[in-house]
Amino acid sequence: MASLTTDTIYALSSGQVPAGIAVVRVSGSMVALIAKAILGSLPAPRKAVLTNFRNSGGTIIDRGLALYFPSPDSFTGEDCLEFHCHGSRAVVNELQRALAENGNARQAYAGEFTQRAFRNGKIDLVEAEGLADLLSAETEMQRRLAMQQASGEASDTYKDWAFRLTRYRALLEAELDFADEADVPGSVSAQIFPQLEDLVQSIGSHIEASASGALIRDGYHIVIAGKPNAGKSSLLNALAKRDIAIVSEQAGTTRDVLSVDLDLDGFMVHISDTAGLRQTDDSIEKEGVRRAINSIDEADLVILLRDAREAQGYADIPILKPTIRVANKLDLPDTTVETGEIGLSVRTGMGFDSLTKRITESIQLSTTSVIRPTAVRQRQVDLLRKTKVAIGLALTEDRDSLEIIAEHLRQAGSFLGRLTGSVDTEDLLDVIFSEFCIGK
Numbered sequence: 001m002a003s004l005t006t007d008t009i010y011a012l013s014s015g016q017v018p019a020g021i022a023v024v025r026v027s028g029s030m031v032a033l034i035a036k037a038i039l040g041s042l043p044a045p046r047k048a049v050l051t052n053f054r055n056s057g058g059t060i061i062d063r064g065l066a067l068y069f070p071s072p073d074s075f076t077g078e079d080c081l082e083f084h085c086h087g088s089r090a091v092v093n094e095l096q097r098a099l100a101e102n103g104n105a106r107q108a109y110a111g112e113f114t115q116r117a118f119r120n121g122k123i124d125l126v127e128a129e130g131l132a133d134l135l136s137a138e139t140e141m142q143r144r145l146a147m148q149q150a151s152g153e154a155s156d157t158y159k160d161w162a163f164r165l166t167r168y169r170a171l172l173e174a175e176l177d178f179a180d181e182a183d184v185p186g187s188v189s190a191q192i193f194p195q196l197e198d199l200v201q202s203i204g205s206h207i208e209a210s211a212s213g214a215l216i217r218d219g220y221h222i223v224i225a226g227k228p229n230a231g232k233s234s235l236l237n238a239l240a241k242r243d244i245a246i247v248s249e250q251a252g253t254t255r256d257v258l259s260v261d262l263d264l265d266g267f268m269v270h271i272s273d274t275a276g277l278r279q280t281d282d283s284i285e286k287e288g289v290r291r292a293i294n295s296i297d298e299a300d301l302v303i304l305l306r307d308a309r310e311a312q313g314y315a316d317i318p319i320l321k322p323t324i325r326v327a328n329k330l331d332l333p334d335t336t337v338e339t340g341e342i343g344l345s346v347r348t349g350m351g352f353d354s355l356t357k358r359i360t361e362s363i364q365l366s367t368t369s370v371i372r373p374t375a376v377r378q379r380q381v382d383l384l385r386k387t388k389v390a391i392g393l394a395l396t397e398d399r400d401s402l403e404i405i406a407e408h409l410r411q412a413g414s415f416l417g418r419l420t421g422s423v424d425t426e427d428l429l430d431v432i433f434s435e436f437c438i439g440k
């Protein structure tokens with residue numbers, strides 16, 4: 001059985017070969033031995049050295065850069081070695097074979113380098129989750145949000161809260177230990193209650209901001225809706241700059257919900273085209289309309305389209321979501337644009353910029369709170385809620401019940417500990433680290 005924590009591991013940490021350069025990373029106690037066998041000697045720490053890489057027969061595999069990071073000053077906290085070689089399958093394969101032969105090293109599992117970094121105290125769980133998000137970030141906003149987590153900005157907040165909880169508990173416990181008969185009970189709680197209320201507020205607004213974090217991380221859902229033939233599918237194709245949906249002059253063309261992911265001004269957006277909303281006896285179209293209405297219910301924003309030639313052109317259904325109203329086909333005669341509407345011609349592109357600008361403004365409006373770090377995952381939000389509830393319970397206790405108050409605060413602190421991974425998270429690790437790709 002391979003040992004998860006003591007084996008020396010390696011992986012191709014750069015992207016798919018073939019490529020100009022490939023980076024093979026090694027971590028573990030056999031690194032020094034491996035360096036001597038393959039490079040001839042151990043390179044000076046943290047200095048790029050141009051050298052030959054040899055297999056166990058002494059044959060030169062490739063010539064490239066080697067970088068040695070001695071423990072504990074490496075990503076994993078263990079001895080690490082990086083080979084920057086030419087990015088061909090043959091070079092990488094032969095190098096990996098040499099690693100296995102010389103250091104008894106094995107291929108790393110997905111996320112194993114990061115898991116070791118966590119176990120060795122180089123990063124906490126929130127930072128590890130941020131790193132996973134950073135690796136999968138596609139848009140600028142996703143990158144920024146992930147960096148807030150990966151860089152420890154969010155963790156600093158949690159650590160500060162945990163530190164404050166510990167301090168309040170210490171005060172309570174000191175009062176318990178040293179209280180004599182003459183003391184007025186509850187004087188300490190009178191002192192810390194306002195600070196606990198303050199903490200509950202901070203955690204509360206942090207939780208509120210997490211909705212914005214989730215919007216950025218998971219994407220913003222936009223649904224294009226309206227009567228048949230308003231030009232919904234034409235608009236989807238124009239936004240995606242691809243021919244995704246069937247467009248025709250026949251009313252009732254679209255039945256299924258068609259979605260596409262877009263990077264809109266740095267925001268990840270899932271945009272869906274839906275069936276035209278109308279009463280119909282056609283059972284398939286009816287199902288399409290049902291699906292359209294479901295999509296609207298789940299949307300963050302609705303783009304409601306009408307044919308600008310029809311004064312009563314909007315579908316007659318109540319929409320409770322933020323909505324941008326758009327009058328389309330302005331290139332045709334006898335059109336009107338009402339106040340509050342965006343006038344558009346998908347055909348000529350007129351009004352297209354105003355529409356995309358209005359969409360990004362709407363996203364920015366719902367994500368303004370993400371100028372500071374926030375929780376982005378359900379796991380994080382759940383633990384913050386539990387922390388807040390535990391402090392809330394402390395606040396509702398009788399102020400003389402110092403022991404009970406201290407116990408609530410201990411619980412609150414342990415929820416924060418689970419959040420950053422400083423306590424009792426063994427059960428979570430597989431879930432969190434399996435998200436990573438091999439080599440990270």
Ligand SMILES: Nc1nc2c(ncn2[C@@H]2O[C@H](COP(=O)(O)OP(=O)(O)OP(=O)(O)O)[C@@H](O)[C@H]2O)c(=O)[nH]1
Nearest residue numbers: 228229230231232233234248252253254276346347
């Ligand atoms: N002149 C003009 N025609 C347009 C414009 N946008 C769409 N059309 C036309 O309007 C017709 C209907 O367009 P679609 O995109 O299929 O409309 P839809 O809303 O998806 O229709 P359903 O899927 O049937 O609900 C097509 O013939 C399009 O070419 C526009 O800006 N100007």
Ligand SMILES: [K+]
Nearest residue numbers: 229248250253
């Ligand atoms: K149509």
Ligand SMILES: [Mg+2]
Nearest residue numbers: 232233253254
């Ligand atoms: Mg359509």
